[in-house]
Amino acid sequence: MRNVKLIVEYDSTRFYGWQKQPNLITVQGELEKAIFKLIKEKVKLIGSGRTDKGVHARGQVVNFHTNATIHPSRYSFALNTKLPDDIFIRKSEEADVKFHSRYSATGKEYKYVIYNNELRSPILRNYSYHVEYGLDLQKMRRASEKFLGTHDFSAFMSTGSSIRDTVRTIHDINIIEKDKLIEISFLGNGFLYNMVRIMVGTLVEIGSNRRDIEDIPLIIKSKNRKKAGHTAPAQGLYLERVFYD
Amino acid sequence: MRNVKLIVEYDSTRFYGWQKQPNLITVQGELEKAIFKLIKEKVKLIGSGRTDKGVHARGQVVNFHTNATIHPSRYSFALNTKLPDDIFIRKSEEADVKFHSRYSATGKEYKYVIYNNELRSPILRNYSYHVEYGLDLQKMRRASEKFLGTHDFSAFMSTGSSIRDTVRTIHDINIIEKDKLIEISFLGNGFLYNMVRIMVGTLVEIGSNRRDIEDIPLIIKSKNRKKAGHTAPAQGLYLERVFYD
Numbered sequence: 001m002r003n004v005k006l007i008v009e010y011d012s013t014r015f016y017g018w019q020k021q022p023n024l025i026t027v028q029g030e031l032e033k034a035i036f037k038l039i040k041e042k043v044k045l046i047g048s049g050r051t052d053k054g055v056h057a058r059g060q061v062v063n064f065h066t067n068a069t070i071h072p073s074r075y076s077f078a079l080n081t082k083l084p085d086d087i088f089i090r091k092s093e094e095a096d097v098k099f100h101s102r103y104s105a106t107g108k109e110y111k112y113v114i115y116n117n118e119l120r121s122p123i124l125r126n127y128s129y130h131v132e133y134g135l136d137l138q139k140m141r142r143a144s145e146k147f148l149g150t151h152d153f154s155a156f157m158s159t160g161s162s163i164r165d166t167v168r169t170i171h172d173i174n175i176i177e178k179d180k181l182i183e184i185s186f187l188g189n190g191f192l193y194n195m196v197r198i199m200v201g202t203l204v205e206i207g208s209n210r211r212d213i214e215d216i217p218l219i220i221k222s223k224n225r226k227k228a229g230h231t232a233p234a235q236g237l238y239l240e241r242v243f244y245d
Numbered sequence: 246m247r248n249v250k251l252i253v254e255y256d257s258t259r260f261y262g263w264q265k266q267p268n269l270i271t272v273q274g275e276l277e278k279a280i281f282k283l284i285k286e287k288v289k290l291i292g293s294g295r296t297d298k299g300v301h302a303r304g305q306v307v308n309f310h311t312n313a314t315i316h317p318s319r320y321s322f323a324l325n326t327k328l329p330d331d332i333f334i335r336k337s338e339e340a341d342v343k344f345h346s347r348y349s350a351t352g353k354e355y356k357y358v359i360y361n362n363e364l365r366s367p368i369l370r371n372y373s374y375h376v377e378y379g380l381d382l383q384k385m386r387r388a389s390e391k392f393l394g395t396h397d398f399s400a401f402m403s404t405g406s407s408i409r410d411t412v413r414t415i416h417d418i419n420i421i422e423k424d425k426l427i428e429i430s431f432l433g434n435g436f437l438y439n440m441v442r443i444m445v446g447t448l449v450e451i452g453s454n455r456r457d458i459e460d461i462p463l464i465i466k467s468k469n470r471k472k473a474g475h476t477a478p479a480q481g482l483y484l485e486r487v488f489y490d
Contacts, residue, residue, distance in 0.1 A: 011367040056368055086367045122256040122331045123301055123483075127368070178423070238368075 001065055004072045005095035006031075006079075008060045011086040013126045013235075017053040018060070027051075027087060031062065034082040038075075039068035048101045048108070048242040052194075054234030056127070059090070059109075059241040063101045099244075107171070107189050107243035110196045113236045114182040114204070128181065129200070129236035135207035137177060143206045144173040144184070146216035147199060154223040156199055157192035158231065166192060166223075185240070194231055202229030246310055249317045250340035251276075251324075253305040256331040258371045258480075262298040263305070272296075272332060276307065279327040283320075284313035293346045293353070293487040297439075299479030301372070304335070304354075304486040308346045344489075352416070352434050352488035355441045358481045359427040359449070373426065374445070374481035380452035382422060388451045389418040389429070391461035392444060399468040401444055402437035403476065411437060411468075430485070439476055447474030 008031070016024040020032065028045055035043050043064040051057055070078065075092035083089070098104075115121055115128040116135050124130070150169040157166060172187040184203070186196050202219065205211045211229065219227045253276070261269040265277065273290055280288050288309040296302055315323065320337035328334070343349075360366055360373040361380050369375070395414040402411060415433040422428075429448070431441050447464065450456045456474065464472045 009364075009367055011370070058366075058368070085370055088365055088367045090364050119254075119335050120333055121303075122254055122333045123303070123372070125256070125330055 001067060001097070002072060003063055003065055003095045003097050003099055004075055005093050005099060005101070006062045006075065006089050007091040008062055009058050009088045009090055010056065010060065011126075012051065012054055012056045014086055015053065017055070018047055018049075018051045018057075027057075027060075030084060030087055031079075034079050035064070035075075037082050038078050039066060039070065041066055041068060046101045048105050049239075051237075051239055052234050054126075055237045055239065056235075057239040060239055061101045061105070061242040061244075063095055063099060101242070104244050105190070105242050106245055107187065108191060109240040109243075110186045110191065111238040111240050112184045112186070112196060112200045112232065113238070114184070114200075114232075115180060116182050117180040126235050129204075129232050131204055131208075133208050135182065135204065136209065137175060137182065137207065139209075139213065140203045140207040141175050143203055143213040143216055144175060146213065146220075147173060151220050152223060153192055153195055153220065155219045155225055155228045156195045156202075157225065158194035158198070159225060161193035163192060168192060168195070196237060197232045197234070198225075198228050198230075200232035200236070204232065205229040246312060246342070247317060248308055248310050248340045248342050248344055249320055250338050250344060250346070251307045251320065251334050252336040253307055254303045254333045254335055255301065255305065256371075257296065257299055257301045259331055260298065262300070263292055263294075263296045263302075272302075272305075275329060275332055276324075279324050280309070280320075282327050283323050284311060284315065286311055286313060291346045293350050294484075296482075296484055297479050299371075300482045300484065301480075302484040305484055306346045306350070306487040306489075308340055308344060346487070349489050350435070350487050351490055352432065353436060354485040354488075355431045355436065356483040356485050357429045357431070357441060357445045357477065358483070359429070359445075359477075360425060361427050362425045371480050374449075374477050376449055376453075378453050380427065380449065381454065382420060382427065382452065384454075384458065385448045385452040386420050388448055388458040388461055389420060391458065391465075392418060396465050397468060398437055398440055398465065400464045400470055400473045401440045401447075402470065403439035403443070404470055406438040408437060413437065413440070441482060442477045442479070443470075443473050443475075445477035445481070449477065450474040 018027045020028040048061040072094035076089040113128040120130045154166040170188040174185045263272045265273040293306040317339035321334040358373040365375045399411040417432040419430045
């Protein structure tokens with residue numbers, strides 16, 4: 001029995017998210033189909049986490065157990081010829097038998113892309129959040145520091161999640177600007193459902209002077225989703241990397 | 246009679262290029278449909294030039310004559326609500342009665358985007374040319390200088406074009422690199438059919454040491470398409486701006 005680990009990039013535009021669903025095209029569904037074509041075995045893919053419809057990934061991590069004899073390092077090449085062109089395996093390798101893409105993860109990096117311009121851009125529509133009003137980046141940077149460290153982030157979690165432990169640690173948030181694109185990177189030990197998108201929505205409200213920097217500790221303390229900002233749209237979000245020990 | 250000038254951005258992924266064709270979705274066709282919905286008049290759109298299937302535009306310029314009473318500056322707002330989300334009018338304004346998007350143009354700027362990485366990227370697949378081998382940017386920059394000035398660029402024109410005067414002037418070529426993206430900007434008084442894509446193909450061959458810098462003057466002199474490099478793919482090309490006096 002081998003445990004195969006894949007690092008996967010995908011453009012989510014055409015998919016109904018990561019998770020397999022009946023009658024809908026999903027990344028997990030397409031990957032399982034390609035693996036079946038290759039090894040004639042129905043494997044159960046474990047992803048590091050679900051990505052919602054519209055959320056892209058450059059470094060989603062996936063693993064599965066199989067009795068097939070093909071060497072784990074060969075899967076990337078063999079699967080890429082069978083996958084649609086919006087999914088690509090960057091790397092495949094053998095993992096320890098106990099490795100689990102989700103439970104073994106010790107951290108994640110997400111990137112969020114804002115297109116900050118008065119006019120919207122058709123070219124960027126599926127790859128960024130269009131914010132048409134001006135944003136004060138210095139203010140957003142100072143605000144982002146308030147998220148750092150270990151907190152109960154319940155207020156930054158969409159309702160409907162059944163997760164119990166809502167304490168997470170954010171190690172770093174970095175905001176850079178190139179031309180009219182603002183890229184916000186989030187590095188943490190894990191993120192709750194929609195947490196990055198709600199943090200971005202809140203930062204955008206601060207950057208446009210609809211909120212104060214000092215709102216953030218108050219929102220965190222409230223543990224109330226309604227106190228936080230709006231959920232920024234899915235298509236600006238990218239799962240960049242998953243970390244393991 | 247009013248002459249209306251539009252500046253148009255589009256993501257060409259879904260379209261069969263700019264030019265209207267029966268039974269195919271094109272940018273010109275969609276724009277003419279939206280204008281008809283608005284003013285109930287079949288106008289003849291004049292573009293600054295055709296863009297092929299897959300070629301994007303951030304600054305295509307278009308004009309049309311109409312008897313409609315709506316003020317030219319209002320078209321952008323009114324049309325954007327009727328257009329599909331991969332076309333967007335950045336600006337509309339009244340133009341001189343003699344203004345012609347193609348014949349009045351005095352220059353154009355194109356950008357070409359190369360994704361230079363061993364691995365391909367699903368996210369960038371419709372927006373860049375994937376070159377998997379290493380490129381020597383310094384060599385490409387020195388080579389690009391050989392294109393500058395006024396030359397007969399017949400060797401850099403795809404066959405099938407009926408154009409007679411094949412002399413063009415290139416004012417500037419600029420190559421920048423950000424992460425794994427290489428962006429090449431071309432500024433000239435005009436470009437022949439596929440000229441930018443063949444120049445890029447040739448520069449890529451030089452950057453990967455399959456050709457010498459000194460090949461370029463020899464290719465230009467030959468006036469023979471077969472001497473030049475390959476035609477780089479459409480999806481890396483962007484029409485950025487059209488200049489008028």
